[in-house]
Amino acid sequence: MPLAAAHIDTGDTAWLLAATALVLLMTPGLALFYGGMVRTKSVLNMLMMSFVSIALVTVVWLAGGYSLAFGDDAFAGLVGGLGHAGMAGLGPDSVHGTVPTVLFATFQLTFAIITAALISGAIADRAKFGAWLLFVPVWALLVYVPVTHWVWGPGGWIGADLGALDFAGGLPVEITSGASGLALCLVLGPRLGFRKDAMRPHNLPMVVTGAGLLWFGWFGFNAGSALGANGLAAAAFLNTLAAGCTGLLGWLFVEQKRDGHPTTLGAASGAVAGLVAITPSCGTVSLVGALVVGLAAGVLCSYAVSWKFKLNYDDSLDVVGVHLVGGIVGTLLIGLFAVKAMTGGAEGLLYGGGLAPLGKQLVAVVAVAVYAFAATYGLGKLLDKLMGFRASEDEEQTGLDLTVHAETAYDHGVLGHGAPVAASALVSAAQKVKTQS
Template sequence: MVDTGTTAWILTSASLVLLMTPALAMFYGGMNRHRGVLNMMMMSFGALGLVSVLWVLYGYSFAFGDSVGGLIGNPVQYLGLDGILQADAEMTGDEVAVGTYPTLAFVAFQAAFAIITVALISGAVADRAKFSTWMVFSGIWVSVVYFPVAHWVFAFQGEELDQGGWIGSRLGTIDLAGGTAVHINAGAAALALAVVLGRRKGFGKEPMRPNNLPLVMLGAGLLWFGWFGFNAASFLTADGVAAYVWVNTLVAPGAAMLGWLLVERLRDGASTSLGAASGVVAGLVAITPACGAVTPVGAILVGAIAGVVCAFAVGLKYKLGYDDALDVVGVHLVGGLVGTVLIAFFASAEATAYGQDGLLYGGGLDLLFKQTVPALAVLAYSFVVTLLIGLALKATMGFRVSAEAEAEGIDSAEHAESAYEFSGIGARAFSPRTSESTSKSEVSA
């Protein structure tokens, strides 16, 4: 029989993961300069609309159709979700689509992963990318990079491990919720696009401060909230395993925030709200692949290490000269690598359904190989293919806005809007008592 509790948990978690994309829009929007807030948020919302459509048309089939050599799913097997609707509708008695839940519940859950992975990339190219080109890029990138990589990592086909994706199913890499498929993938793509578009005017010379730190913290909080669905439902069960994954998703970002704030305090003399929010996200990124493989104490260690490492990593852009505007590389690429590789050290067979011990628990070097090779493979594939896509679009459509548009502000140039309306401030004041507008001088008098 279909387990209604498990089905409800998966659908609720899918909704939580979907909430993460608007939360990311807030997080990125607050971090950006005031003239680019709406453009930054629109890039996330644009990805939400586009990827959701492509996922239904062919994305799910590419990612979860019958495996073709471990590299991609059968691209025509589920076009338009053909066959899935009927199979779910006809389930009776002991007939189930996948395990104890309808296939469409899994379709919904994985759709939200695809959406936010694309949205994550946008933070690297803030203030300078054409929205139209971004939308074309998003459609191409999710089709030729994310969908295949999702198959590599997430496609398990029953007990026939040699029939699924080459990373998760055939090699046996531990990556419960997408350290490779989501974060390393998006981070490497972000680095490639930052190279293609070049640096913002004034990068490294002018202050480029966040315009709204309360919005950043609200976005980070909502990301953390949504991440409980991201991680805790990835075993597709509502049981004790989901419970300890939930706890790991609580403590790792907490430890990462403390680690990041400590670095700021010792290095800069002050612990900042931006650092707290960034530390939380770094910890969430790092625990994403490891949340089902480590104990809660191990999760604290993974989070603390990620917080410290990412706090230093975000400064690499100034030393290496690439303009990763909102630190996608420093947080998602580096955090994803840290979390994926640390599994080889902190994995515990007592705490996980994987049944594997890391090096610190007496395990061998084979797990280090299984964690490192796929991480580097996804990094290289995503970076190279994204670079080619970006260069092709730059040569054909043009990827960067004009210098005039960048100086004017990308919100005005690309969307004919501004996030904050200042023109009326100080000009007229409205009197609710008289229902008449009076001049500022009259109010002062």
């Protein structure tokens, strides 16, 4: 991260204000993306899991998360101190680089929010909402905050000591959410009917709309990470667009070759896979590198989403296949495609940098993935023992929208297989579940 400068640059500040708003928009975009992918009986619950993450993560970030992530190193490159707890010392005149520190802290907050929300896709249709309300803030402090300090914090061991590169969040955002999603779906177990029922997305236009909002917000995510209105931001912006496009095309190519049909869901998923992979590398690779990164992610992630059926883990909305695998692809390929013109010094294997950069990226990937998985698995097991993390069988069959939120997304909804159900019948079903419990 840039060192403190003596003044605030208004152009840089204006761009980062816009970028922060764009990244925050990604979470409602994710809500629509995920909401369209589930069945009608859990649409609102899926939306709620994303929206409530905004409030929960914001509270813990302001209370101490920012300080622990970006405060001066307090212990061996693992975590920051509490000098800025409650945002202490971050007045309007405090400067980070060429922007107000409070704006930098808010920008980073939006990253933390969407990372927590991403995990919800792995446990769609079957998690207790009350358990999710407790999981999110604890997870943010236990997993996201320390990993962010490792990568971007002052004295963090991955960024400062190891020297691995991550421009916009492949490690703290994509790999942590993917590994955590895998851990949590193992804790909860598969949905009722997994590998038997079709469980198709109920609203593909909603999925594409959500993917479009994600893509739009991703420009703030990646180009905003330059922390200035400059050439690096412009290059990251173009790399983000390019990788999203090749990711989309790569996924459709695999679908056409494998299944004989390029699908709408595949196009949306491929674009997201390309965007995931370019996140860590958008500020380190050339345009050619970005095209390759996106294409590799689109192809590899399209195959990775089928692993859950072979290995019998129910990653409901492909958080593992897209975010974990895509994040690994993008982070490792920095070791091959990094160019001096973007990094200011470090170069990848294909540009004369040798094997050392690739080794550093690999160490960072393994360390973050293992820590995120282990910590999340332990937290999930603890919450499951204390309060139960999985919804009851009756609640899951009836649908979480009605049984948890007392609402339905559609006046004439369906219960997953195309059969119309009257609203009165839904209410009766919900009352029956409550009586039985």
